[in-house]
Amino acid sequence: MMSSWPRRFPSAPSPPNSDMVPLSPRLLVVEDEQHLAAGLKLNFELEGYAVDMACSARNAGECLLQRPGYDAIILDVMLPDMTGFDLCRKLRDSGNFTPVLMLTALDSTRDRVTGLEVGADDYLAKPFELTELLARVRSLLRRRSWERQQPPTRGTNAAVISFGGAVVDCERQEARMNGQEVKLTRLEFDLVRYFADHAGRVLSRQELQEQVWKLANYPNTRMVDNFIMRLRRHFERDPSVPAHFLSVRGSGYKFVRDPPVAGAAP
Ligand code: CA
Numbered sequence: 001m002m003s004s005w006p007r008r009f010p011s012a013p014s015p016p017n018s019d020m021v022p023l024s025p026r027l028l029v030v031e032d033e034q035h036l037a038a039g040l041k042l043n044f045e046l047e048g049y050a051v052d053m054a055c056s057a058r059n060a061g062e063c064l065l066q067r068p069g070y071d072a073i074i075l076d077v078m079l080p081d082m083t084g085f086d087l088c089r090k091l092r093d094s095g096n097f098t099p100v101l102m103l104t105a106l107d108s109t110r111d112r113v114t115g116l117e118v119g120a121d122d123y124l125a126k127p128f129e130l131t132e133l134l135a136r137v138r139s140l141l142r143r144r145s146w147e148r149q150q151p152p153t154r155g156t157n158a159a160v161i162s163f164g165g166a167v168v169d170c171e172r173q174e175a176r177m178n179g180q181e182v183k184l185t186r187l188e189f190d191l192v193r194y195f196a197d198h199a200g201r202v203l204s205r206q207e208l209q210e211q212v213w214k215l216a217n218y219p220n221t222r223m224v225d226n227f228i229m230r231l232r233r234h235f236e237r238d239p240s241v242p243a244h245f246l247s248v249r250g251s252g253y254k255f256v257r258d259p260p261v262a263g264a265a266p
Contacts (some may be wrong), residue, residue: 195255
């Protein structure tokens with residue numbers, strides 16, 4: 001299978017005139033399946049994106065070195081030289097927080113959770129509908145441009161959010177739990193901030209999806225649950241018995257900044 005790989009894979013920034021259109025968002029698509037890669041490139045270009053292709057993790061690394069300012073990365077999990085998970089983890093560890101949409105091979109919970117744990121912002125299971133992929137990429141980019149337009153603080157709270165042992169600085173994009181640094185993706189910062197701005201209120205998955213992911217009328221809300229799970233692992237003393245990111249059965253989630261002390265004397 002490996003031998004049937006395309007020889008003609010553009011590793012370098014492609015369309016010669018794309019530099020003249022600074023406003024079109026630039027995507028890096030990391031996908032080794034030739035037909036899928038070609039289809040993605042074509043469709044993204046039809047949507048007005050500038051697209052660079054990479055057929056391996058190594059190739060992706062070269063693209064990122066040549067052009068640091070990608071607006072989003074579409075990353076396949078199964079790559080010939082490294083998994084997309086490992087590549088995403090490497091990116092985040094190196095301080096690159098470009099939004100990543102992961103293409104997982106199976107719609108398995110484990111793959112999805114792994115993707116989010118290594119710092120992907122979203123995932124889509126193969127096979128997927130093109131319209132869904134395009135909607136999710138638009139959502140990633142919308143969120144990004146919206147973040148850039150935000151004044152330093154918004155909502156009712158300051159940019160530094162404290163609860164339990166956690167200190168989350170949304171401006172500087174730094175987070176600590178009991179003094180230990182916690183690496184969050186931009187989306188996780190947004191989610192914490194949204195919760196903090198609406199502390200004590202029950203927030204539906206739909207609302208979180210619309211307000212944080214900028215994804216309207218999107219039926220699949222499991223992504224939200226996965227992110228809450230992740231926040232609990234970062235910031236709850238016991239993630240299985242959350243004190244701050246509470247589930248509200250049948251409704252959604254609620255953030256509690258100062259939970260009542262368990263076992264406190266009456
Ligand atoms: Ca693949």
